[in-house]
Amino acid sequence: MKNSIPKTVFLLFYLGVFFLFSCSGSLLDIKNQTYKSYNRNNERGYVVSFKLNDVAVVPKSVVINGIVQDISEANKIGDTYQVNVIAQTTTIHNYEVKLDKKENGIYFEKNSNIFFQPVKFKLITD
Numbered sequence: 721m722k723n724s725i726p727k728t729v730f731l732l733f734y735l736g737v738f739f740l741f742s743c744s745g746s747l748l749d750i751k752n753q754t755y756k757s758y759n760r761n762n763e764r765g766y767v768v769s770f771k772l773n774d775v776a777v778v779p780k781s782v783v784i785n786g787i788v789q790d791i792s793e794a795n796k797i798g799d800t801y802q803v804n805v806i807a808q809t810t811t812i813h814n815y816e817v818k819l820d821k822k823e824n825g826i827y828f829e830k831n832s833n834i835f836f837q838p839v840k841f842k843l844i845t846d
Contacts, residue, residue: 749773750772750826751772751773752770752800753769753771753840754843755805755843755844756843756845756846761811762810763806763809763811763812764807764809765804765805765809766784767802767805768805769800769802770782770841771799772800773799777828778828779791779801780827780828781826781827782803782825783825783827783836784805787806787820789818822836
């Protein structure tokens with residue numbers, strides 16, 4: 721019985737350290753994260769922009785003000801992504817806005833796993 725307690729404490733310590741390092745490794749360095757609202761041609765939404773230096777991860781979608789928009793390769797210009805997040809439109813027939821209860825952020829894929837990172841986007845006003 722005495723040997724099982726130190727082994728359990730030792731195991732819990734290493735599991736805690738592993739969890740700490742695995743969580744900190746998932747935080748990405750996202751720069752120049754901004755968004756700007758638009759209202760043109762019967763369409764309203766946001767233009768979201770961010771720079772990502774890590775090429776090992778692939779951004780899959782962005783969440784801004786509760787609206788989710790998928791990210792495609794066409795949204796990438798160099799190491800910067802620019803995504804048009806449609807909030808309302810009458811020009812695209814049967815378009816449905818995807819909603820998410822998550823805070824503003826980006827869904828990423830790395831090693832076939834999807835994870836979400838909250839991002840504080842800066843609002844740009846004209």
